[in-house]
Amino acid sequence: EPEVTQTPSHQVTQMGQEVILRCVPISNHLYFYWYRQILGQKVEFLVSFYNNEISEKSEIFDDQFSVERPDGSNFTLKIRSTKLEDSAMYFCASSAEGGGTEAFFGQGTRLTVV
Amino acid sequence: GENVEQHPSTLSVQEGDSAVIKCTYSDSASNYFPWYKQELGKRPQLIIDIRSNVGEKKDQRIAVTLNKTAKHFSLHITETQPEDSAVYFCAAIRYNFNKFYFGSGTKLNVKP
Numbered sequence: 001e002p003e004v005t006q007t008p009s010h011q012v013t014q015m016g017q018e019v020i021l022r023c024v025p026i027s028n029h030l031y032f033y034w035y036r037q038i039l040g041q042k043v044e045f046l047v048s049f050y051n052n053e054i055s056e057k058s059e060i061f062d063d064q065f066s067v068e069r070p071d072g073s074n075f076t077l078k079i080r081s082t083k084l085e086d087s088a089m090y091f092c093a094s095s096a097e098g099g100g101t102e103a104f105f106g107q108g109t110r111l112t113v114v
Numbered sequence: 115g116e117n118v119e120q121h122p123s124t125l126s127v128q129e130g131d132s133a134v135i136k137c138t139y140s141d142s143a144s145n146y147f148p149w150y151k152q153e154l155g156k157r158p159q160l161i162i163d164i165r166s167n168v169g170e171k172k173d174q175r176i177a178v179t180l181n182k183t184a185k186h187f188s189l190h191i192t193e194t195q196p197e198d199s200a201v202y203f204c205a206a207i208r209y210n211f212n213k214f215y216f217g218s219g220t221k222l223n224v225k226p
Contacts, residue, residue: 031212042219043150043158043203048212056213091157098212100146100165105157 002026004106006092012112013082021077021109023092032075033093033103034067036060043091049075050098082113116141118206120217127194128225135220137204138186144206147180147187148214153200161202162189194224 005024013019025032034046047057049067064080075094079086089110093103117140127133139147145166150158164171164178164187171178175194180187191198204217 033212033214035214043214043216045213045215050212056211058213100207100209102148102160102163103214105150105159107157 002104004092004094004104006090006106006109008109009107010110010112012114015084015113016081019079019082019111021079021090021092021111023075023077023106024073025075025092025094026096026104027073029094029096029104031055031095031098031103032067032069033095034077035091035093035105036088037091037108038088046077048098055098079111082111084113087111087113116144116206116208116215118204118215118217120204120220122220123218124221124223126223126225129194129196131194133189133191133194133198133222133224135189135202135204135222136186137188137206137217138184139206139215140185141206141208142182142185143208144215145209146207147178148205148207149178149189150203150205150216151200152203152219158203191222194222196224196226198222199224 007022032049037043047061048055066078089108091108092106095103120137148163151161152158175192177190201219205214
């Protein structure tokens with residue numbers, strides 16, 4: 001069964017450093033998402049991406065965040081200057097269609113900012 | 115934007131009993147309501163979903179009901195088993211809006 005895969009599974013970074021989280025969505029999917037989950041809290045939407053551009057973003061997704069689809073398979077989330085409060089599990093997801101269809105989640109990248 | 119409230123935050127049941135988790139939403143234009151199960155340290159996985167054109171959907175021991183008028187939907191798990199222990203998240207989505215609004219999660223503990 002096709003899966004969304006994310007790398008790395010765990011990343012530790014110094015405060016102020018840049019990190020790039022990588023995702024390979026399911027190959028025939030067209031919509032891509034990043035979510036984050038602070039330990040013990042709900043899954044929060046960050047951004048959705050379709051047709052090589054951001055379609056929606058939340059108030060969390062400020063100027064320090066960016067997304068990119070550098071080639072036909074990868075989808076990345078860059079955090080420019082990490083803060084302690086960026087520590088969370090980051091999930092990538094993809095769906096074949098937008099809105100009302102199932103989103104398939106990756107296994108997550110645990111980001112720890114020290 | 116949409117606001118999804120989920121209750122209870124924790125739920126403990128005896129194996130074999132039923133469990134019910136409830137969610138309310140605020141945007142009457144939301145029309146897709148999935149439920150995700152997240153086991154400890156793992157990814158959220160879809161267990162059942164319902165669209166606004168139906169009131170109930172069942173899949174073996176799991177069912178979801180939707181009341182559009184009251185803007186609430188519920189997950190029902192019957193004959194619970196220890197492997198049902200996980201965190202369950204509801205979500206509400208508006209068609210063609212690429213943004214899932216998740217509830218705060220319910221930690222279900224099924225005691226053997």
